[in-house]
């Protein structure tokens with residue numbers, strides 16, 4: 040199943056920058072591992088915002104929830120999920 044996911048990151052104001060940088064580094068490893076596995080095939084930065092649009096390829100809703108809840112930045116994000124279906128005009 041394919042999902043479009045928007046993540047808006049809200050860094051906590053009371054956390055030292057070095058601590059948040061460590062969480063970001065862990066997030067990057069987690070994200071890149073999922074990209075290598077094909078679970079997170081696309082990630083795009085939203086211009087001018089600390090946000091991304093991503094495509095996820097997962098087994099089902101529970102799998103997506105598990106992946107999103109595992110994000111090290113999960114506690115500092117608003118996440119919007121849009122399920123995608125094949126468009127009837129798509130020629131692929």
Ligand SMILES: O=C(O)C[C@H]1C=CC(=O)O1
Pocket residue numbers: 046048066067068070082089090091112
């Ligand atoms: O920077 C972001 O958009 C948040 C998050 C998503 C992947 C990653 O490495 O960080």
